[in-house]
Amino acid sequence: MTSGIRDANCPECLDSFQLGSLTVWISRPQQPRAEDYLRRPEVETPLAACLSRDEFGPPLAPLLVGPPGSGKTTLAQVVARRQERPFFRFQGNSSVTAEDFLCVGRIAPTGVEYVLQPVAAAMVLGALVLVDDIDKVDSKALSLFLPILDGATTIESTLLGGVVQVSPDFRLVFASNELESLPLFLRTRVVTFRVDYPDVGEVVRMAELHVPDTGASLTRAFLHAWKRRNGSNGSLAPREAVRIFQLAGKFGKTGQPVRGAVQAAMDAVLGSGAGGAERRG
Numbered sequence: 025m026t027s028g029i030r031d032a033n034c035p036e037c038l039d040s041f042q043l044g045s046l047t048v049w050i051s052r053p054q055q056p057r058a059e060d061y062l063r064r065p066e067v068e069t070p071l072a073a074c075l076s077r078d079e080f081g082p083p084l085a086p087l088l089v090g091p092p093g094s095g096k097t098t099l100a101q102v103v104a105r106r107q108e109r110p111f112f113r114f115q116g117n118s119s120v121t122a123e124d125f126l127c128v129g130r131i132a133p134t135g136v137e138y139v140l141q142p143v144a145a146a147m148v149l150g151a152l153v154l155v156d157d158i159d160k161v162d163s164k165a166l167s168l169f170l171p172i173l174d175g176a177t178t179i180e181s182t183l184l185g186g187v188v189q190v191s192p193d194f195r196l197v198f199a200s201n202e203l204e205s206l207p208l209f210l211r212t213r214v215v216t217f218r219v220d221y222p223d224v225g226e227v228v229r230m231a232e233l234h235v236p237d238t239g240a241s242l243t244r245a246f247l248h249a250w251k252r253r254n255g256s257n258g259s260l261a262p263r264e265a266v267r268i269f270q271l272a273g274k275f276g277k278t279g280q281p282v283r284g285a286v287q288a289a290m291d292a293v294l295g296s297g298a299g300g301a302e303r304r305g
């Protein structure tokens with residue numbers, strides 16, 4: 025194996041190895057996040073504990089459940105970084121098959137090449153993989169995880185005609201917007217953590233970290249506009265708050281006063297007036 029070298033034949037790959045006469049490429053892990061993260065110890069600490077291997081047993085697989093934009097993907101990235109593990113992410117969708125988690129084939133000038141996908145790459149490299157949006161994945165495909173969650177040390181890939189070794193450093197995290205549609209065989213094998221929208225003060229601090237140049241007047245205008253819109257009720261996704269701050273900054277640059285810029289950005293991101301407020305009723 026040629027460790028850590030980016031090869032011109034597969035720029036999105038980390039490495040390759042030979043399996044008989046086959047060249048198998050390994051996907052590249054994602055870069056860790058920059059320091060624009062607000063710590064959430066109430067979820068981060070139990071999540072990290074769940075992933076530890078210790079005298080109480082092997083690592084358990086967490087399932088992060090929460091509404092869109094609440095911070096599930098971010099949390100998994102941050103925990104991987106704190107544990108100094110390479111981070112992979114697989115985006116779930118309705119057409120994924122079990123084999124898609126492991127390996128895909130593609131035509132190259134030299135013939136067919138195989139590329140280990142994030143789940144298999146993480147198994148081989150001893151990395152953390154987030155399997156995201158599993159509520160969109162068919163339960164037949166999800167059954168691939170059954171032996172892994174039951175402690176198997178090798179997983180068979182039909183496409184490779186061989187087995188993938190599961191490193192003891194491999195860590196598996198799932199994320200989903202909801203719990204109800206997930207098959208029971210999975211729900212009984214994972215540890216479920218709720219990741220809800222933080223309170224508005226915390227969400228605003230997250231937005232400030234992402235858009236640091238906006239200044240205190242934008243935050244004040246934001247809180248004022250939010251109160252007018254929702255009173256003391258309502259919740260807001262960190263993703264939406266970041267968008268509002270970014271857009272208000274852009275509007276402000278056109279000469280619009282800060283209050284007007286924030287109001288216009290909030291209306292654009294959340295939908296104007298009562299409809300937007302009802303959405304989060």
Ligand SMILES: Nc1ncnc2c1ncn2[C@@H]1O[C@H](COP(=O)(O)OP(=O)(O)OP(=O)(O)O)[C@@H](O)[C@H]1O
Pocket residue numbers: 060061062063064090091092093094095096097098099156199200201230231233234261262263264266
């Ligand atoms: N703890 C945090 N600190 C700073 N920003 C955050 C934090 N959590 C989330 N964000 C912001 O919110 C955005 C959305 O978060 P993230 O993608 O993690 O949500 P998600 O729950 O995975 O959403 P989805 O269900 O749509 O996949 C992030 O890109 C980031 O801008």
Ligand SMILES: [Mg+2]
Pocket residue numbers: 096097098156199
């Ligand atoms: Mg996500």
